[in-house]
Amino acid sequence: MHEMGITQGILAASVDAVKGEGGTRINEIRISVGEMTEVVEDALQFAFEALRAEPDYAMAAGAVLLVTHVPASSACPTCDGEVFEHGRFDGQCPKCGNPFVEPRSGHELRIDSIDFD
Numbered sequence: 001m002h003e004m005g006i007t008q009g010i011l012a013a014s015v016d017a018v019k020g021e022g023g024t025r026i027n028e029i030r031i032s033v034g035e036m037t038e039v040v041e042d043a044l045q046f047a048f049e050a051l052r053a054e055p056d057y058a059m060a061a062g063a064v065l066l067v068t069h070v071p072a073s074s075a076c077p078t079c080d081g082e083v084f085e086h087g088r089f090d091g092q093c094p095k096c097g098n099p100f101v102e103p104r105s106g107h108e109l110r111i112d113s114i115d116f117d
């Protein structure tokens with residue numbers, strides 16, 4: 001389960017950022033997770049609840065994690081770069097069937113904002 005490592009990274013980066021801003025308590029962390037990352041939100045939330053209790057992340061002990069899901073999309077070069085959304089395993093152009101499309105979204109895994117005191 002790679003969610004544990006990802007969550008650790010999110011918490012460590014958040015704590016660093018908030019310390020840098022002179023904050024002492026994290027209330028909320030918003031992240032975006034792309035469809036193609038194969039990150040499971042339940043596992044992410046489970047890891048978050050387990051890790052935020054650790055002394056290293058004490059300032060996040062009462063924080064909540066809000067996840068925005070980003071659907072996967074790609075552009076088809078043979079259809080004038082038309083962008084279409086698709087699932088994790090069906091990334092071919094729905095118009096012409098071209099499997100060689102250019103990924104546009106769905107690979108993101110980033111912190112959007114941190115609310116802190």
Ligand SMILES: [Zn+2]
Pocket residue numbers: 076077078079093094095096097098
């Ligand atoms: Zn096409």
